[in-house]
Amino acid sequence: MSEHTHEAVSDESKRHKHEGPRNHNLTYIVSALLTIFAFAAVLYGQLDRTFIILFIVVLGLIQAVFQLFFWMHAKEKGHFFPVIGIAFGFFIALTAVAAAVWWMWW
Amino acid sequence: MANAHAHAHAAVHHEPKRYTGLMDWLTTVDHKKIGILYLIAGGFFFLIGGLEAILIRTQLMYPDQKIFVGDTFNQLTTMHGTTMIFFAAMPLLFAFMNAVVPLQIGARDVAFPFVNALGFWLFFAGGVLMNTSWFLGGAPDAGWTAYAPLSSIIDPDGKFHGVDFYVLGLQIAGIGTLIGGINFLVTIINMRAPGMTFMRMPLFTWTVFVTSILITFAFPAITVALIELMFDRLFHGAFFEASRGGNNVLWEHLFWIFGHPEVYILIMPAFGIISEVVSTFSKKRLFGYSSMVFATVLIGFLSFMVWVHHMFTTGIGAVGNSIFAIATMAIAVPTGVKIFNWLFTLWGGNIRFTVANLFATAFIPTFVMGGVTGVMLAVPAADFQYHDTYFVVAHFHYVIVGGLILSVFAGLYYWWPKMFGRMLSEGLGKVHFWLFFIGFHLTFFPQHFLGLMGLPRRYFTYMPGFGLETGNFISTIGAFLQGLGMIVFLINIIVTARKQKDAGNDPWDGFTLEWTIPSPAPEYNFKQTPLVRGLDAFWKEKMAGNKEMTPAEPIGPIHMPSPSILPFVMSLGLFISGYGFIYHHYIVSGAGLVITIISMFLRSLFDDHGWHIEPEELEEHKGGKA
C-alpha cells in the first residue's frame, strides 16, 4: 500500500502539467470544428456518397480519440488497463458492425 | 491493505452487524459463502437439467415412443440446454471463482463484495424465474439458441409465454454474470498480494482472468439480442419480422457473437482446474507455465473471431465461411499446446490417482475427442453434412460434459476440503467417477455415428428399421449410468457433511496460497497478507524449508465489509418486474423496477464503513498462528 502514497505525492507535482483548462478547451474547439466539418460535408451535397461516409466516420473517430485521451484522462499514467479495455470493446463492436455491413446492408 | 482501509475511514470502529441462520446467507457479502451459494444453486439447477436430459433420453430409448412428444419434447430440450449452460455450468464456475481466486492471489476479499452478492442473487432470480415457466403455461420451446423467427412467434390465445420466460430470465441472470465478471477482473488486477506479479499467478487465476474478460465483452451482445427479441415479442417491434423489413439472421449473428465466447467462458476455468490438479497430483510444477498463459490469452482473443462457424449453412458465402473456418482451426493450435503441457506435466511425475486426479486425467483424452470433432465441424463443406445432426450434439457434449463437467468434479474433490473443512470420501468418489465416466462415453460416443447416419437433433422420435435403434438404446443406458453416478455423488456429500471436520490446511501437499491457511478459510482469509516470492508461492517456501508464508505486513486490525440485504432486494425487484413484463402488467413491472431503484439509492446514500476485526480477536481464533 505504501507505494500508492508515493504515487499520490509524485502526482501532485505533475498535476499542473495536464490539469489546466487549456487542453480541455482545445479539445472542445477541435470537437466542435470536426462536428461542423462533418455536417458541412453532408449539407454541401456535391461530393461522392462513399467519400462523404468515409470522411464523416473518420472525423467521428478522431473526435472520439481526442475526447477519450483528454477529457477522460486516458493519456495519463495508470490507464493501461482502461485503454486496453476500451480498445478491445471498440474492436469487438467494430467486428459486429463490420459483419452487419458486410452481410446485411451493403 | 487493512491499514489503508482504516485510514480511508478515519479508523471509525463500528459494532459488527452479525446475522445468523437464513438471514446470514441472505445478507452475506463474504466471497467464500457466496461461493457456497453458487455451488448449491448451480448444483440444484444441474440436477434439474440432468433430470430433463434423462427424460429426453427415455423418450428416445426406443423408436416410435410417445412419452414426451411435440411441444413437451421441445420444452425439455430447450430447458435442458439453457439450464445447463446458464444456470448450472456458469454458477458452478462462479462457485470456484469465488471460493478459490481471492485465496490464490492472497486477498482478503474480492474488489466489490456487495456487487459479488448482487451478482449471485441476480443469477438466482433469473434461474428461478425461467424455471417457474414449467408451472405457468409451458417452458420455452424454441431451442436454447432461440432462433428467430421461431422464437418471435406469439401465442394468439395469450396462454403460452415460454419464450418470454427465456428472454426475461436470461436478461436478469445475464446482468448478474456481467457484474460478476467485472468484479473478478478488478479483483485480479488490483487485489493481488505483494510480489504476486501477473506471471506468478496460479493458472486457475489466469484462466478466470481471461474468462472475466470474455464475460465482460461477450455478455453485452446477448443483452442486446434479448432486448431486441423482447421488443419484438412485447412491443410489436420489427427486428426479426421480414414483412416489415426485419432480418432474422441478425439474431443469429448477435447470439453467436455472444455464444461462441460463452463456450470459452465455460471451458477456460476448466483448463485452469485441470492445470492445478494435474500438477499437484504429479508432484511437479506445471510444464510450460508461460506457454499455458500465452495459449489461454490467445484462445480468449480468438474466441471472438469465430462465431460465424455456427452459421456456415446460413448462406453467407464462400469467402466468409473460409475466413471463419481458418480462424476456427487456428484455435486448435493453442489448445493443443495445453494438452501437451498437461501430458508433459504428468510425464515422469510422482502421480497419485486420487478422485480429483482421476477426473483430471480422464478429462484429457475426452476433451481431445471433442476437440477433434470440433476441427471436423470447422470445415464448411463437411459442416453442411453434419449440421443439426447428432454429430453436433456429440461434439458439444464431449467438450462441455467431457471437458467442463469432468473438470468441475475434479475441482470439487480438490477444493472441497478448503470450502467445507471436510474431505470427500475417496471410496465413494471412485464409484462416482467410474459410473459417470463410463456412462458419459456410452451416452455420447454412439451419437457421433447416429449423427453421421442422419439422425437430426431436436427430433422427438425416429422410425424403426434405419439402424438407429442400437445407438439410441446404448445412449439412453449411458444417461442412466450418469444419473446413478450423480446419486452416488450426492450420497458422498451427505456422508461427508455428517462427519467431523477432518481437513488440515494442506491435505494435498499443494503449491498455491489457498493451502497456507486453515480449512475452511477464516472470514478474513489471511491474518497477515503473505509475501509472494515466486510462481507456486507455497511450493517455493516449502523448497526453502519454510512451513508457512513470510508475512508482508504486521498483524493489525482487518477491515471487513458489512452484510447487506440490498442485493437480495434489488434482485427481488427485477424478479417481480420480470413477471410484469411477461404478463403485460406494466404496473407490476414498474413496481418491481422501483424496488430495485430505491435499493440503488439507499446503497448510494448510505456509505458502508464496514467494521474491523481487532488483532486480539485474531489471536483468539483457533485457526490463527502466532
Next chain:
Amino acid sequence: MAQTHGVAALPAEPEKATLEGKNKLLAFWTFLGAECVLFGCLFATFMALRNQVPDGPTAQELFDLKTVGWSTFLLLTSSLTSVFAIMNMHKGKHGATQLWLAVTVLLGLGFLILEIDEFTHYVHEGHKFTSSAFGTSFYTLVGCHGAHVTFGIIWITTLILQGFKKGLTVVTAPKYYVAALYWHFVDLVWVFIFTVVYLMGKVGH
C-alpha cells in the same frame, strides 16, 4: 465524518487515494468497455436495418439536421462542463464542482427535451417504433442513448445533492469522477449516433 476531512487534508487526486477508489475507477472503465460492445451491437443492428422502410418516410426525408446540430452542441458543451467539475474537484473546490455538475445536468436536460420533441415530431410524420425495421432499430439505438442520458441526469443530480451532506471526501470523489467518465462516454456515443444515424441517413443510400 465528512466534516473531519478538511479540504487541505484531501490528497491531490482524491478519486485514486484509496483502494476502493482505484477499484471503482477500474471497474467503471471495464464497464464502459462492455458498453462499447452493447452500443456496437445496437449500431450493427441499425446498420443492417437502416434502409428497411417498406412504406413511410425514409431517413433522408425525415431528419432535420438543425435540431441534431443543436442537440450535438448541448451535449458536447455538457461534456466540457463536466471536465470543469472534475478540474475543480482536483483543486479541492467542492462548491464549484457541484455548480459545474449542475450546469452539466441542465444541458443534459436540454438535450433530452430536444430529443423528446424530435421523437414526437417523427411519430406524427408516421415514423413509429412498429412501422418498420428502420423505425424499430432507430428508436432502440437512439432511445438507448436517451435512456443513458436520463440515467446520467438522475445519477449526477443524486451525487450533487448528497454532496451537500457528505462534502468532498475520498469516498465521494470517486463517485464524482466516475459519473463524469460516464457522461463523457454518453457524449462519445452521441458522436457516432449523429455520424451514423443522422448524417449517413441524410446522405441516403
